[in-house]
Structures are given as C-alpha cells and as structure tokens.
Amino acid sequence: xxxxxxxxxxxxxxxxxxxxxxxxxxxxxxxxxxxxxxxxxxxxxxxxxxxxxxxxxxxxxxxxxxxxxxxxxxxxxxxxxxxxxxxxxxxxxxxxxxxxxxxxxxxxxxxxx
Amino acid sequence: xxxxxxxxxxxxxxxxxxxxxxxxxxxxxxxxxxxxxxxxxxxxxxxxxxxxxxxxxxxxxxxxxxxxxxxxxxxxxxxxxxxxxxxxxxxxxxxxxxxxxxxxxxxxxxxxxxx
Numbered sequence: 001x002x003x004x005x006x007x008x009x010x011x012x013x014x015x016x017x018x019x020x021x022x023x024x025x026x027x028x029x030x031x032x033x034x035x036x037x038x039x040x041x042x043x044x045x046x047x048x049x050x051x052x053x054x055x056x057x058x059x060x061x062x063x064x065x066x067x068x069x070x071x072x073x074x075x076x077x078x079x080x081x082x083x084x085x086x087x088x089x090x091x092x093x094x095x096x097x098x099x100x101x102x103x104x105x106x107x108x109x110x111x112x113x
Numbered sequence: 114x115x116x117x118x119x120x121x122x123x124x125x126x127x128x129x130x131x132x133x134x135x136x137x138x139x140x141x142x143x144x145x146x147x148x149x150x151x152x153x154x155x156x157x158x159x160x161x162x163x164x165x166x167x168x169x170x171x172x173x174x175x176x177x178x179x180x181x182x183x184x185x186x187x188x189x190x191x192x193x194x195x196x197x198x199x200x201x202x203x204x205x206x207x208x209x210x211x212x213x214x215x216x217x218x219x220x221x222x223x224x225x226x227x228x
Binding site for chain 1: 148150155156157158159160163204206209210212213214215216217218219220221
C-alpha cells in the first residue's frame, strides 16, 4: 500500500506570495492533519480534516487555510508569505478520528526569501 | 493546558546496548493515547509505538517498549539492542483532545547510536 505523498517536496517563494501544498493520504484513510516543523517552535499542529470537514485548527493566523476533497486528498494554502513561514510542512493521514495511528508523509520544505 | 516534556535533548548509546528516553506529560483528558515517533535524518516521521491510556499493560513493538506510569504521567521509551538505524530524533506526542488527531509534540530527544 502506498504511503502518504506530499507535493512538491521543496519550494522557494518570495515574501508576499502565496503557496499551495498538496497531500495524498494512504488509500482508505479519511483523516488528514497538517503540521509545521521549525527549529524554533518545533512541531505544531495546523489543522485536521475528516470527510471534507475541518475538525480542529491550531493556533495559526488566518493566512493558513486548508481543504479536503472527496477523495480525501488535502491541500493547505498560505497567503501573504512571511519569512517566518519557512518550515517543513508535514501531512499525516489516519483511518479515522481520535487516537488512530497517524502516518506521515515526507514533508514539503518551504523556504521564503 | 497540555504539556509534554522531554528532558533529554541529546543522548547517545553504544550499538547493541539499551537506552531509555523519558517523557512526562500533562493533560486534563481522561481517555487518551500516547505515541512515540522517530524522525531520522531523512526527516520522514515514523510511528514507533502507541499506548492506550486505559490499558495498564505496557505496549511493545519488537525492540521498542514503553514504561507507562499513568498516575505519574510518565511515558518513557526503551530501545533494546540499539542499532545504527535507530539514530534519529524521537518525539513523544498525544492528541490535544480526546477523539481528535491534533497531536501535541514534545521538543524531542536526539539519539545517536555509536558503532
């Protein structure tokens, strides 16, 4: 069974631009969660989607948004990029909500210049 | 408020030896899960082991086992017969809310296995 895939793997953007990251979960998984990993703040939860509905949202500004499609694929969007948005963005999928094992993708490394 | 504390930023162990990574946490939830994840230099986050808080029996997965002390809110990971491939960052985590997948992570312990 194929694992979680994330595209693109690497991205360089300029301040003020916007970016869209994509995540395809493991087949059959309906929950997708997004995390931001930085050296200073560590791993922080962004949001979780289950069956196309956002179930939880972390403490991030409204510039960070996401969505999930009927095939469970998810995208996250960051508008008006700031230097501090440079990070590794990890997507994780799980079969269901609440305590299921989450399986992570390889991440998208975003660099904002 | 939920907290996760990994008090050992870095550790090292000789190959084939045993090492224990510590994790303490605090949550107001009564029914929850706890996880250990490893992140090798490739940055791929890999699930190591899961513990259900309502189970008294400690979880084991091959060379990996946990010592779960619910009253003390302690969840340590023991790695037996350490291998070079165990070199990685190890994160302790749990869902911030019961019934959710919003994991709250500790700051991690960098483990180096020395040949």
